[in-house]
Amino acid sequence: MTTDQFDSLKRTPLHALHEELGGKMVPFAGYSMPVQYSAGIVQEHLHTRAAATLFDVSHMGQVRVDGGDFVAAFETLVPGDLEALTLGRMRYTFFTNDAAGILDDLMVTRFEDHLFVVVNAACKDADLRHMEARLGGRATVSPLEDRALLALQGPKAVDVMARLVGDDIRAMPFLSMAQMNIGGIPALVSRSGYTGEDGFEMSIAANEAERLARQLLDQDEVEPAGLGARDSLRLEAGLCLYGNDLDERTTPVEAGLAWSISKRRREGGGFPGAEVVQRQLREGVKRKRVGIRPEGRVIAREHVEIVNAAGARVGEITSGGFGPTVGGPVAMGYVESDQAQVGLDLGIVVRGRQHPAKVVKMPFVELGYYRGN
Amino acid sequence: MAKKKKSDLLYTQEHEWVSVEDDVATCGISDYAQQQLGDVVFVELPEVGKTVAQSEEIAVVESVKAASDIYAPISGEVIEVNDALEDEPGLVNGDPTGEGWFFRLRIENPEELEGLMDEDAYQDYVEGLD
DSSP states (O other), rough: OOHHHHHTTTTTTTTHHHHHHTTTEEEEEEEEEEEEEEOOOHHHHHHHHHHHHEEOTTTEEEEEEEEESSSHHHHHOSSSOOOOOOOOEEEEEEEEOOTOOOOEEEEEOOOEEEEEEEEEEEHHHHHHHHHHHTTTTSSSEOOTTTEEEEEETTHHHHHHHHHHHHGGGGOTTBEEEEEEEEETTTEEEEEEOOOSSEEEEEEGGGHHHHHHHHHHHHHEEEEEEOOHHHHHHHHHTTOOBTTTTTTTTTOOTTOOEEEEOOOOOOHHHHHHTTHHHHHHHHHHEEEEEEEEESSSSSSOOOOOOEEEETTTEEEEEEEEEEEETTEEEEEEEEEEEOOOTTEEEEEETTTTTEEEEEEOOOOOSSSOOOOOO | OOOTTTTEEEETTTSEEEETTTEEEEEEEEEHHHHHHOSSEEEOOOOTOOOOOTTEEEEEEESSSSSEEEEEEEEEEEEOOTHHHHHOTHHHHTTTTTTOHHHHHHEGGGGGGSSSSSSHHHHHHHHOOO
């Protein structure tokens, strides 16, 4: 990467803070982002599972959808059941194409007069064009350009938030969102994240981002973490990364994400590719996403070939690496459906050599989501 | 050839180090390299008996971030590998020029050593990279 390319990268409102904290900046989805800080990826990962970690996810796209019958209109773009969402609740869903391929995965929160949508950084421009084109004036799409997004993740995140906004937040439901004040900073806070741990995500005005980040980092439990730990945490939690585990040629059914499509949406359809999803649910799919646990220490990264006992190709790894909490290599990938049974012995071909691996259930770690007392 | 003391490390531009004792070269990766790689989680070592040419790929080191090729700093035959790395790849981070060594080569062509950098030259080289 040349200096010129670095200069053309976008910066989040926390860029100066990342550099001050010793963040190792790398290009990611057109942004200069910290891949790690001085503690390193493994320490940042383990700290997240033990205490609380602050991530800057301001590169992600925040979008407001309102006007007209915005809920019904948005349902024509995604298979998620938004009519069933009560106000202030959020849901994981996808933009699909007419073949049910996934254009992006996203979180949608329903409010009385609008939807609050968070999409992937690498897809956000295409998503905006897609929404504009497909909604065709039935609702208004407004990218929220002047917002930052911070994620506080880990089992002690709730203690930190309780200290800053009051004890009521302890009972905030998983996948809900509410407006609150954090030390005088207005924030749209959700109980959600991408690490498999309890945690919160905070949408705030860009010009308040650094003040809020410093306030959070001042708390004893909190350390910063970068994209490297974010990736190993989500991988251990069995969560998909768009572009690796999900893409335009992969459907929600193949990805094992049909749980996110309610009975009403399955039966009623009305989203792009609905017939394909319905057929796949009825007749099954040729390939499925599975967890893969290599035996030994060899790391199976994306594009590593998966073979059966006889050495014939049956699939490919889409995400893989070292799982610091697992203490060994973990991966996910797609295999032919008759090779997807948990416990099946398969092989992975790394640098021309075959190594044993097993199909395993995901997640690789116990999830720490808040499920009420 | 004058016998070198074990502490006299020689370095390649690819950040491997060599420590020579008689006709045997112990090899690993530099402290700078391990810092750049981050946490090492797996090392794929060559088989004992394999013969390699200088600059040929000889091992792979996997950090949390990525897999990186390690090149033979000189030509020779692999006579020993550091089996301890199998269970404890973190030795590469903890003691890169000591317990974190990778393999030992029977030196085939001592003249190749003259093309490597000594400690001072390597430190200057690394400073020029940042």
